[in-house]
Amino acid sequence: MKWVLVVDDEPFATRLLKSRLEEAGYRVEVAADGAEALERLSRRHFDALVTDLMMPRMGGRELCEEVRKHSVNDEPFILVVTSRPESELREWTGEFPNLSFMEKPVSLRRLVAAIDQHLHAADGVEGDGA
Amino acid sequence: MSSGRSQERSGLVLIACTLIAIAVTSGLVLKTQRDERRERNRAQGAALARLLSSLPYEQLVPSDSAGGTLRVVRTSQTNPDFAYAVVVGLHGEPLMREVAPGVVVPPAPLPAEPSAWVGEREIGADGRPLREFFAPVLQGGERVAHLRVGFLEPGLLPPAANASLLGALALPIFLLVPVAYGMLRREVRPVAAAVRQLDSLLAGGSLQPVQVAAQGELGDFVRSFNRFVELVEHRMQEAEGEASGVRASVQVLSYQKSRIESVIETLPDATLVLDETGTVTYANSRLDALLGVDPAEVVGRKPAEWCPVPELVSLLANYEGPSPRLRRSDVVEFSLGADGGRRLAATAYPLTAQAGPAAAAGTVVLLRDVTATNLARQAQGDFVSHVAHELKGPLHVIGMYSEALTGREGDSEQFRIEACNALRDEVERVSGLIGTLLTIAKIESGSVVVGRQRVRLHDFLSDVLETGARGSGPRDLRLRLEAPQGTTVQIDKELMRVALNNLIRNAIKYNRDGGEVVLFAEETPEQLVIGVRDTGLGIGEKDRERVFEKFYRSEDPEIQRRGGHGLGLALVREIAALHGAEVELASAPGEGSVFSIRLPRSEAGTLEGGEQ
Numbered sequence: 001m002k003w004v005l006v007v008d009d010e011p012f013a014t015r016l017l018k019s020r021l022e023e024a025g026y027r028v029e030v031a032a033d034g035a036e037a038l039e040r041l042s043r044r045h046f047d048a049l050v051t052d053l054m055m056p057r058m059g060g061r062e063l064c065e066e067v068r069k070h071s072v073n074d075e076p077f078i079l080v081v082t083s084r085p086e087s088e089l090r091e092w093t094g095e096f097p098n099l100s101f102m103e104k105p106v107s108l109r110r111l112v113a114a115i116d117q118h119l120h121a122a123d124g125v126e127g128d129g130a
Numbered sequence: 131m132s133s134g135r136s137q138e139r140s141g142l143v144l145i146a147c148t149l150i151a152i153a154v155t156s157g158l159v160l161k162t163q164r165d166e167r168r169e170r171n172r173a174q175g176a177a178l179a180r181l182l183s184s185l186p187y188e189q190l191v192p193s194d195s196a197g198g199t200l201r202v203v204r205t206s207q208t209n210p211d212f213a214y215a216v217v218v219g220l221h222g223e224p225l226m227r228e229v230a231p232g233v234v235v236p237p238a239p240l241p242a243e244p245s246a247w248v249g250e251r252e253i254g255a256d257g258r259p260l261r262e263f264f265a266p267v268l269q270g271g272e273r274v275a276h277l278r279v280g281f282l283e284p285g286l287l288p289p290a291a292n293a294s295l296l297g298a299l300a301l302p303i304f305l306l307v308p309v310a311y312g313m314l315r316r317e318v319r320p321v322a323a324a325v326r327q328l329d330s331l332l333a334g335g336s337l338q339p340v341q342v343a344a345q346g347e348l349g350d351f352v353r354s355f356n357r358f359v360e361l362v363e364h365r366m367q368e369a370e371g372e373a374s375g376v377r378a379s380v381q382v383l384s385y386q387k388s389r390i391e392s393v394i395e396t397l398p399d400a401t402l403v404l405d406e407t408g409t410v411t412y413a414n415s416r417l418d419a420l421l422g423v424d425p426a427e428v429v430g431r432k433p434a435e436w437c438p439v440p441e442l443v444s445l446l447a448n449y450e451g452p453s454p455r456l457r458r459s460d461v462v463e464f465s466l467g468a469d470g471g472r473r474l475a476a477t478a479y480p481l482t483a484q485a486g487p488a489a490a491a492g493t494v495v496l497l498r499d500v501t502a503t504n505l506a507r508q509a510q511g512d513f514v515s516h517v518a519h520e521l522k523g524p525l526h527v528i529g530m531y532s533e534a535l536t537g538r539e540g541d542s543e544q545f546r547i548e549a550c551n552a553l554r555d556e557v558e559r560v561s562g563l564i565g566t567l568l569t570i571a572k573i574e575s576g577s578v579v580v581g582r583q584r585v586r587l588h589d590f591l592s593d594v595l596e597t598g599a600r601g602s603g604p605r606d607l608r609l610r611l612e613a614p615q616g617t618t619v620q621i622d623k624e625l626m627r628v629a630l631n632n633l634i635r636n637a638i639k640y641n642r643d644g645g646e647v648v649l650f651a652e653e654t655p656e657q658l659v660i661g662v663r664d665t666g667l668g669i670g671e672k673d674r675e676r677v678f679e680k681f682y683r684s685e686d687p688e689i690q691r692r693g694g695h696g697l698g699l700a701l702v703r704e705i706a707a708l709h710g711a712e713v714e715l716a717s718a719p720g721e722g723s724v725f726s727i728r729l730p731r732s733e734a735g736t737l738e739g740g741e742q
Contacts, residue, residue: 105528
């Protein structure tokens with residue numbers, strides 16, 4: 001059973017994504033902001049984290065380091081969904097092998113597929129990719 | 131004057147020759163005269179001596195003092211050389227003396243031998259040579275005395291009587307010399323005049339024909355000389371005419387050249403002209419401002435020697451030589467300045483000679499400062515990416531909801547209602563963003579004409595407050611209007627409404643629960659102030675400096691949380707500027723903010739207080 005943590009301050013967005021992910025067979029928890037996310041991370045192991053970069057006073061690199069610090073067991077796969085341009089992100093994302101990002105707008109289907117691909121690839125098992 | 135000197139020399143020579151001739155002639159004449167006198171004296175002396183010696187003794191030496199024959203001889207003597215006639219006894223005692231005045235009879239021995247009784251001899255006395263003729267005086271066949279007749283031996287110098295003759299001869303000869311000299315000079319005068327005129331020509335004076343009448347060969351020479359002078363003058367005039375024609379052409383060319391150069395000087399670009407060897411033939415003064423190189427230092431040299439920019443040197447090397455590498459224009463950009471802060475662009479254009487494209491005739495290089503252009507381009511690029519960034523958020527939400535509507539969630543009526551509301555909100559947000567962007571763009575491009583409508587201030591503001599106060603925000607907010615009644619203003623209603631709406635929405639958005647938003651207006655002698663006061667979050671010092679920038683948003687999480695594009699305040703400032711007004715911000719974190727638009731009375735926001 002794979003666990004995914006969805007972080008977004010817009011409740012509708014989290015709800016939509018949560019329902020799609022659960023359809024795809026994942027267990028989903030939701031956090032409304034960065035503090036809550038880090039707290040949840042420290043309480044259980046998550047296989048994946050979906051978030052925007054709009055954490056208070058936390059840029060991308062700090063976010064990844066904080067996640068690393070707070071994680072139980074292995075670091076989760078981090079999927080960043082953001083409006084920031086790719087060029088900006090490429091500057092630092094190379095240092096974090098388990099980070100991937102997608103530029104808005106992104107459809108729900110592609111989001112779920114990305115998570116499938118990464119988590120099942122790690123397992124070496126083909127996902128059913130919704 | 132060399133001719134004068136030679137003239138004097140010839141004159142002196144002439145005089146000298148004449149003098150010599152006179153001297154020689156005079157000498158010869160005098161010598162001939164002397165010789166003649168000498169002969170005459172000898173003849174006379176000898177004859178007199180013989181004659182007297184043949185006279186009886188008593189006649190020669192009379193007993194009475196009547197003088198005798200000797201006296202008669204002396205007194206009737208006309209020869210000035212006669213010196214004396216004396217009779218001396220056998221023992222030398224004088225018996226009878228007749229001596230010319232001033233003469234001393236020199237003592238002399240008598241000849242002893244009878245063969246020597248008659249003769250002549252030279253005897254000197256007191257330096258005056260005398261010639262004496264002696265003969266015996268016989269009485270009864272016996273010598274009883276001796277007769278001595280002396281004549282002065284004539285020297286070269288003539289006696290006074292002849293001197294006047296010689297003087298009369300010499301005087302005209304002497305007078306002849308200057309006359310001959312004068313005549314010679316007169317003959318030579320035309321030559322001297324010609325020489326003088328040549329000298330004055332050499333000294334730069336004007337050329338004139340020789341104005342001296344002359345005869346014969348000299349006259350021919352003078353005439354030919356004058357014709358030569360005419361010819362030379364004519365040729366000189368021709369040459370001067372040509373020269374002034376050339377000068378005029380040079381002046382015209384020079385004028386045209388300086389006009390073209392002044393045109394090039396006023397161009398904002400630095401201009402370089404190179405010839406086909408790559409050497410600089412012209413540089414305008416902008417070169418100093420752009421490259422920091424003195425234009426006077428580069429003419430006649432190749433860029434490799436003076437150009438501080440290697441990229442430019444290699445660009446220009448492509449156009450060098452009889453068959454250059456490049457025959458079309460090319461451009462290179464490079465940075466200059468201590469921190470590379472200035473960006474320059476150099477464009478090289480090959481010049482082609484009239485002969486055809488194959489003959490390269492040099493290169494023209496234009497240097498332009500493109501720092502501002504580049505910044506503008508960059509700002510535009512930034513703007514576009516900002517706009518794209520702002521659109522991504524709403525599009526993402528719209529996309530997700532649309533996707534959900536077509537999926538399982540769409541079966542739920544409640545969800546469909548929620549989705550539609552969300553979609554409408556997002557569409558409105560995007561429309562608002564695009565509307566704001568367009569307004570800003572129009573204002574910045576100058577295509578917005580500010581209208582002037584006369585409005586009642588109080589009514590206008592209260593309307594704005596009512597209709598503009600939408601949007602989500604904290605609960606229990608109080609909205610108030612503080613504005614004087616009876617004031618009229620001239621503003622662009624629509625634009626001012628947009629600006630005030632932005633301020634009011636911000637005041638609501640960033641406010642606290644139970645807080646207050648006040649739309650106010652105040653009058654001062656010089657200004658009318660319209661603004662919005664709130665009890666909201668307030669703006670920190672760092673952000674206060676930048677909130678009016680396009681797309682700027684504070685990084686404060688409270689502010690980030692409430693969303694926004696960062697364009698509202700930029701738009702407010704543009705609209706205020708159109709009215710000739712400034713926007714002021716007074717704020718402190720946690721203490722709310724006051725935004726004030728200060729409209730000047732005299733300018734765009736002309737006011738009329740009181741009436742109407």
